[in-house]
Amino acid sequence: MTSFTVFGTGNMANAIGGVVAKGGSDVQYIAHAESGSAQITGDVVVLAVPYAALAPIAAAYGEQLKGKTVVDITNPLDFSTFDALVVPAGSSAAAELQALLPESHVLKAFNTNFAATLVAGTVGAATTTVLVAGDDADAKAALIAAVEAGGLAGVDAGSLRRAHELEALGFLQLTLAAGEKIGWNAGFALAS
C-alpha cells in the first residue's frame, strides 16, 4: 500500500487525502509547510497548494523529496486576467517543478478534477477520472492504483509533456465554471 503525504489544508488537500485514505493508503497532512521543518513520511507527496507555493516548497523540502513521487495539482492561472496561464507558452507548472526537483518523480494529476467531484466520486453520471501524466511509469501506476482503490478511475495520460495539455484542460474547465457554463461540482468526464 502506498503512503501519502499531502501538503495543504484546502478543499483539494482534503478531497485527495480522503480518496486515497478511502482506498486504504496512510495519509499524513502537512498544514504549515512554510516552516520548512516538517518530516515527510509518505512515499507519494501531493502538493495541494497554489502554484506560487511550489517553488518555496521545492526549496525547503528538496532534500527530503529526493527519490519520492511528487504530485503537482496546480492550475497556474493568471488570476488578474483569467485569460492565460502564468507559465511560459508550451510549458507547464509540472515541468517547472520537475526542473526544481530533478531527483524526484513529478506527476501531474488532479488539476482537472474539481474537489466536489473527488468527494462525490462522480462527474454527472460518470465515475470521476483522475488523469495522470509523468515520466516514471511505476510512479504513475502507484498513484492510479491508489485512486482506483479509493473508488475513482485513473488514466495514464502520457509523459510529463502532457502536463501542458492537462493544464490547458484544467484552465478551460475553470473558465467554464467561472462563466457559469458548468457547476463547480461538474466538469469534464472521460468515457472510455
Next chain:
Amino acid sequence: MTSFTVFGTGNMANAIGGVVAKGGSDVQYIAHAESGSAQITGDVVVLAVPYAALAPIAAAYGEQLKGKTVVDITNPLDFSTFDALVVPAGSSAAAELQALLPESHVLKAFNTNFAATLVAGTVGAATTTVLVAGDDADAKAALIAAVEAGGLAGVDAGSLRRAHELEALGFLQLTLAAGEKIGWNAGFALAS
C-alpha cells in the same frame, strides 16, 4: 435557420453536416475544394479538412468567405511524433486561420468531438457537447443553436484565444484514443 457549407468528404464532414441537417439547416457539401472555383452558398462554412488544407482554402476562397462564419475543426498534430502540435506554442490553428481571413468570423468547434460521438449524439451516457470558441458572439450563438437543434449540446467556450485550450484538449483526446485508453467512439464529455 442557418445555412451551412461543409468543405470535406470525410467522417467529420458527414457527421457535422448530418447534425445540422437533422436540426433543419440546409447543408451544401463542397467535396473538391482544391479547384478553388466552387460557389459557397452557406452563411456558416465548416472546414472539415486537415490542418494543411486550411491555408490553401483561405487563399482560394478568401473573397467568398468575407463576412461569413468559418469553422475550424482541425487538430494540428505533428503526426511524425504524436507528441506535439505543429502550431507555435501558445497559438492555435484557429488563430492562424483568423489571421488569414481577417474579414471572416472564425470559430473553433468540433475538434474535441470524435465523429462517432456526433453521429450517436452521446459520449458514454452523456449528450455530446460541442465546445465553441470565437470572438463573434452572434456567430457562436448561431452555431450553438444549430447543433442544439440537431440534438447535441453546445457550449460557448470563450474567445478565440480559448482555441489553444480546445486544441490541447483535442490533442490529449487523440493521444488517449491512439494509446487505447479510450475508444474512438468515446472521449471527454461535459457535465454541467
